[in-house]
Amino acid sequence: MALYVHKYGGTSVGTVERIQHVADKIVQARRSGDDIVVVVSAMSGETDRLLGLAKQMQERPNPRELDVLLSTGEQVTIALLCMALEARDCPAVSYTGAQARILTDAAHTKARILDIDTAKIRRDLDQGRVVVVAGFQGVSEEGDITTLGRGGSDTTAVALAAALEADECRIYTDVDGVYTTDPRVEPKARRLDRITFEEMLEMASLGSKVLQIRAVEFAGKYNVPLRVLSTFDDGPGTLITYEEEDMEQALISGIAFNRDEAKLTVEGVPDRPGIAAAILGPVADANIEVDMIVQNVAEDDTTDFTFTVHRNDYPKALEILERVRQDLNARKVTGDDRIVKVSLVGVGMRSHAGIASKMFRALAQEGINIRMISTSEIKISVVLDEKYLELAVRTLHDAFELDKAQA
Amino acid sequence: MALYVHKYGGTSVGTVERIQHVADKIVQARRSGDDIVVVVSAMSGETDRLLGLAKQMQERPNPRELDVLLSTGEQVTIALLCMALEARDCPAVSYTGAQARILTDAAHTKARILDIDTAKIRRDLDQGRVVVVAGFQGVSEEGDITTLGRGGSDTTAVALAAALEADECRIYTDVDGVYTTDPRVEPKARRLDRITFEEMLEMASLGSKVLQIRAVEFAGKYNVPLRVLSTFDDGPGTLITYEEEDMEQALISGIAFNRDEAKLTVEGVPDRPGIAAAILGPVADANIEVDMIVQNVAEDDTTDFTFTVHRNDYPKALEILERVRQDLNARKVTGDDRIVKVSLVGVGMRSHAGIASKMFRALAQEGINIRMISTSEIKISVVLDEKYLELAVRTLHDAFELDKAQA
Structure with missing residues (x-):
């Protein structure tokens, strides 16, 4: 029995129907008997809507309050996804960043994760529950809500996978993997079965915006196997791993x-x-x-x-x-x-x-x-x-x- | 220097402009040097929008997850109000129910307040801040988010006023006080300057829906002077108090x-x-x-x-x-x-x-x-x-x- 962390971004949970689709995918993944921790983002458009409200209140919104505001986006998604899972007879429990004890520094709107206390999550997994955690957010030592900055949900997923020593961290997106280049420019572009962390870092920082660069760094640092795959299609995606000694390397990825x-x-x-x-x-x-x-x-x-x-x-x-x-x-x-x-x-x-x-x-x-x-x-x-x-x-x-x- | 708890309901914070108006009122009230703790509801319509989403996920939404979902409504308002106050050079800090340590039982969607730890709030007040607390919500001993049921923001305000031994709890609504009867039926209906808790309970339970009945009971129990007044007009409103010995009672209120x-x-x-x-x-x-x-x-x-x-x-x-x-x-x-x-x-x-x-x-x-x-x-x-x-x-x-x- 393996432990997987799944992460679904804003587009994957952008509507009621898509959240239900994600619930179906999780129920299906549970059939194999594996434990699953799910990290979700805010429904697409929600963060921008909240930012718009904030800017009407204060030209440069107070960072502490901005984090209180923006963190509601993921909180809505975790609750809705748990309801969808429960409706499918799949026991589930949601945690905000603070409830999951994702401890960060106090740098509001761009906080860094310091530590995660996984005791509660492990207990829930042992009791057969799917654990759904709000991405992008944490809590400072003072008890203030913090956020990790845009795209921080990837980082949450990788950090949880590291803390839980998960077998794999699966980032579900609207693309089915990492490609040799952008298929919109070169139709012959090919999905890579695997790529190293270092290559992925270079690809990401150079504009192949599949994954947050911080998440890849984090995964590399803690050696968390990371897989990018599609929410909407089945397929193996691309596995991002350390370069292995016996791996015949392609010249160019x-x-x-x-x-x-x-x-x-x-x-x-x-x-x-x-x-x-x-x-x-x-x-x-x-x-x-x-x-x-x-x-x-x-x-x-x-x-x-x-x-x-x-x-x-x-x-x-x-x-x-x-x-x-x-x-x-x-x-x-x-x-x-x-x-x-x-x-x-x-x-x-x-x-x-x-x-x-x-x-x-x-x-x-x-x-x-x-x-x-x-x-x-x-x-x-x-x-x-x-x-x-x-x-x-x-x-x-x-x-x-x-x-x-x-x- | 007195301490007041203000409570603004969903209609009072229903739009960006109304939240700004509330911020203006608070800044004005601060001029007298009084300390102010503010309790706010979700922007009007928000709770219904969230409930609608929940019901699309699960016919009878899981109560624990429903509380996680609904509590985001007030969390949005506290952040926006604090930004509006900060934009007016009024130092402010927001707390969710959990952050304010509003401890409740675990009866999701209809929890009862057990205790409030006011240490953090007092420290903020001492430092000259307006403290903005999310109404309607609390946290159970297990760390789960709870809600007090519809209209629970009144109860939050009264409970905070009791715990802080506030001089008065002011419930701002869209009416300017308690009337002798419904002015839509009897145009000669007159605003009462004061009314006793007991009378208010009878009036509330009989359909004069100005205040949550639980809030009035709570105020009566802890002897918190309660005042109902208008968010939109100035005026003294109606004070709800214990019957005083030397008070010449009106026969009929x-x-x-x-x-x-x-x-x-x-x-x-x-x-x-x-x-x-x-x-x-x-x-x-x-x-x-x-x-x-x-x-x-x-x-x-x-x-x-x-x-x-x-x-x-x-x-x-x-x-x-x-x-x-x-x-x-x-x-x-x-x-x-x-x-x-x-x-x-x-x-x-x-x-x-x-x-x-x-x-x-x-x-x-x-x-x-x-x-x-x-x-x-x-x-x-x-x-x-x-x-x-x-x-x-x-x-x-x-x-x-x-x-x-x-x-």
């Missing part, structure tokens, strides 16, 4: 991309220590998140410093850099908000030379100009003109034969 | 009435012990609430037994009585579902003879036939044909000069 990038360059920066901090400090102070950073070797006594930001932050970043340029006595600031990032991800590339050159060659053959390059151990990212995105993804998908299952 | 009555009579019942139980037992078993009960002295060896029920229960009650009649060998069962009850209420009548005869004479002069009479220490109730309701109320209002303030 997938191609991630990000459409909403903009790049900025400060040209002719005096090449001396502290320059990177002098440029990025004011940008960070303005709460602008920086993605890729590239600095090339100095020519003469100056260098060019380039980084990318979200496209929405481009005008503000440009304004800040103009001020920084004057302070630093740099030559000029240039930028482009019509660029995209395309990344090749795969733990296999660690031990294989020639991946980068194969990638660059494939792009060159299609006449695609590479504007920036950045690499890590398991990914290679290139910045391209926006217009090339789809062509580049398809070209690389073909070049690395991602449509074919790899041993 | 008001006239309550109930439109939805039906009466049933079992005629020719053998006059022997246990008859009342034999008749009312099966009625109670069918969950039919009985209001007035009248049994007259026996003629020969038989008696007539009459009682009233809610009009909706009339057909079912009639059916039950027919069975009972056969068992008891009584003569026949008659009934009438076109009757109303009109009651004169006043602690003053205890010490004044002649109230009843004055009442009956006034009704007789208008040709109104009395069908049943029942009396208690502080009220006299008569059952009349439905068509006489308005005439009877106005006649008695005039006869006892209720439009004039009494010393």
Whole structure:
């Protein structure tokens, strides 16, 4: 008899009918005799509705009260799902984050889980109940309701799976797994049977928004086997695990991309220590998140410093850099908000030379100009003109034969 | 510096604008330097919306889960009100029933308050905060969320006022106080400046639905001064207190009435012990609430037994009585579902003879036939044909000069 944690997101529990469908799935899963703990999100649209009410009350809603407000979303879902289970003669019990003793720090609206006391949940499981826990929320040591930030339900599920030492944490979504790339861009994209935590992290942060990145980190840290699968279709989904010694690694797992990038360059920066901090400090102070950073070797006594930001932050970043340029006595600031990032991800590339050159060659053959390059151990990212995105993804998908299952 | 508990019901917090209005009222009340604890209900319509969702999940929703679900209604309101207060530079903190440690028994959907730990609330008040508590809900010793049943927010307010030894518990509603009778029936109806708990109980149970009867009982038991006043208009409202020794009592405080009555009579019942139980037992078993009960002295060896029920229960009650009649060998069962009850209420009548005869004479002069009479220490109730309701109320209002303030 195994123990599974299931997680159903907002879309999966978005209507009365969908909650009933989830109840059916759980009842079916129970037939095998396995224990099941379910984590659910708020019904889709509910969190936005509550946020809308909050903003009518206070321009920047008090974070403690915002958490009290938003946490009602999941509380509604846990109760409704338990009723649906009870209506199917499946004993069930619901817990809010506080009732499940999901202890967090006091950082309202973005709290981190510190500890989970699983005694109550274990007792319920022993008594044959399905335990339904509100995702996204916890309680501080002072007894205040906290929330983990958007998408935090994934984190709740993984944390519970870790605390309960579950056999698997199953994240049910509206996609049936993790793909080699976005099927809307490359119809030949293939569902992966498995992917490593590290690859998943690179895929997630690069825009394959299947899972919350924090949840994947958490799963990796506590070695919780994580499976992404569809609420609406049957199928094995994609298993996310540690790289196993005897596992023949595919060279490349997938191609991630990000459409909403903009790049900025400060040209002719005096090449001396502290320059990177002098440029990025004011940008960070303005709460602008920086993605890729590239600095090339100095020519003469100056260098060019380039980084990318979200496209929405481009005008503000440009304004800040103009001020920084004057302070630093740099030559000029240039930028482009019509660029995209395309990344090749795969733990296999660690031990294989020639991946980068194969990638660059494939792009060159299609006449695609590479504007920036950045690499890590398991990914290679290139910045391209926006217009090339789809062509580049398809070209690389073909070049690395991602449509074919790899041993 | 005084301590007040304010309670705002669903209509008073029914929209974003109304919550903002309530926040304005609280800020104004704070100007005097008084401490304020606020109890709020769910926004009007919200509880029904949630109940609707529940019934789609399970025909008879699991009571524990129903409480988890319904309690979100007030949780939304406390957060929104605190945000509105904070936006007005008024420090505020919200507590759910569980956070405020409103300990109840485990009778889900109709729990009773056992104890309130006010330490946290007192600390917040000392720090200059307005404390906003979710009405209608509490927590059981096992940590489960409970609710007190419809209208339970009044009870929460009174219980908090008792536990905090507040100077007054102010129930803000959509009426500006307790009236001598319903102004829609008698336009000369007058707002009472004060009324005793006992009178209020008789008025409430007889259909003047300003306050939850349990809240009034609670206030009476713990001697919490209770004031009913309007959320939307300024004014002193009506103070509900113990009868004071030196208080010159008005003879009559008001006239309550109930439109939805039906009466049933079992005629020719053998006059022997246990008859009342034999008749009312099966009625109670069918969950039919009985209001007035009248049994007259026996003629020969038989008696007539009459009682009233809610009009909706009339057909079912009639059916039950027919069975009972056969068992008891009584003569026949008659009934009438076109009757109303009109009651004169006043602690003053205890010490004044002649109230009843004055009442009956006034009704007789208008040709109104009395069908049943029942009396208690502080009220006299008569059952009349439905068509006489308005005439009877106005006649008695005039006869006892209720439009004039009494010393």
